[in-house]
Amino acid sequence: MIAEAVASSGSATVAELASLTGASEMTIRRDLDTLSAHGVLERVRGGARALLLRGEEPPFALRAHEGTEVKRRIGERVAALIADGETVVLDSGTTCLEVARLLKGRPVTVMPLSLQALQVLADAPAPTRLIVPGGQPRAAEGALIGPLTLASLAALRFDTAVLGCCGLSAADGLTAYDLEDAAVKKAALASSRRILAATDGSKIGHTAHAHVVPAGRLHTLVTDAGAPEDEITAIAKGGTVLEVVA
Amino acid sequence: MIAEAVASSGSATVAELASLTGASEMTIRRDLDTLSAHGVLERVRGGARALLLRGEEPPFALRAHEGTEVKRRIGERVAALIADGETVVLDSGTTCLEVARLLKGRPVTVMPLSLQALQVLADAPAPTRLIVPGGQPRAAEGALIGPLTLASLAALRFDTAVLGCCGLSAADGLTAYDLEDAAVKKAALASSRRILAATDGSKIGHTAHAHVVPAGRLHTLVTDAGAPEDEITAIAKGGTVLEVVA
DNA sequence: ACTTTCGAACACATAGATTGTTCGATATGG
């Protein structure tokens, strides 16, 4: 609630948030401290301010808690598309994080490209095999980037790449906010036989900064019913198999 | 208590453990289940059996909780020997895990060689820079091994390597239980200007299976007062600086 | 100097984990 209120109005005072939520001012202060520590907003005396600059990616901690149900269903579908025994490279992002949770324990070999997914899979039981890619974690999201990541990807081949994205459209293809992130995604799909994009509908039709791959190169797209109809059909025309979850 | 009782006598019944600890049999059963899931002991009908085979490394979950206080003090000394701004490669093992905790937040660049240490440093605040090495985690300890790890180490250079060990003696040098582990340690020290061994006294004088490096190549050895006097002085004769914590 | 905001300290409430008991199901030995 606090994050939404601050993000929508640009700023809010402690007193406003207290009356909005029904909580005490002390609790609001404590929550603001954790939110600012997680990079969701900026703390100022008397309240808090949104720190979303134009064109920037919303903070990971914010995205992590919105649309959880949809992401879970998309994750389930993706997990179902992955057969036992496959080797999978798993992109960074919240949707792929959900996939990581569902692959845990399955007899598959997984290389996750974010610290978060790595943590989820770190104590995976026996049949799951984990491969750690090298790299440097980027900000709160923990997306692994840099030469070590590229080298790790270049050294291996995978059955399936599960890609998240920041934007996807028939015209501009799959795009990301970060250049280095885009480079990693490119390397991942270059090492994989099958490319599987997983994203909630809100990203479809959008275009982010860095181009990764034209939509036609995606073998399968898993998304939800919130995706704009025309974009989806245009993408499907390019030969991409559509999987739309309820 | 349960782990110690089973390890010392080789086996124990549920009833014995219940009277020993004062807990109910049901609780003992539950604890035995978790302990066996963590690979500390083997569950058998009516009780549990130790699974320490001759020459094998004790399970990680067991070592993690013994001598914590000593390891913490060794870790503190090691952390004090590392200057701000250094680049450090951090070996696997419980002692190095403690070092990871203490480096968290310090202005240093760290590449941990185990999943455990990685998890500790995953959410390290700003001044700490984390580099993830590639590799495959080995068993419960999460030590990263294999070609990806070796390649990551070969691609970088570090100021300091902090090495744990399974055995260290003046005659046989620093040794490890696992061959692949030993290969990683070798690669780590080959990429580092300064080599810093950190281990509790119980390992000194012991020799494990795989040779890593002669004792003379170690620049500094941090250990505790429990280390055998003659071995320590012999190692110091080779030019290694001794740091013995209280 | 005055007001507002902040944060530490304590008491309280609540959710989650641990524990112990009971009892039917299951395995072991003769």
Place this chain on the structure above:
DNA sequence: CCATATCGAACAATCTATGTGTTCGAAAGT
């Protein structure tokens, strides 16, 4: 095949950890 011991699921009781609200002195802003 039976008698006995052991096991595990289910529930209630208990403990612990986390979050919340209040108070009050300190700090920041006007």
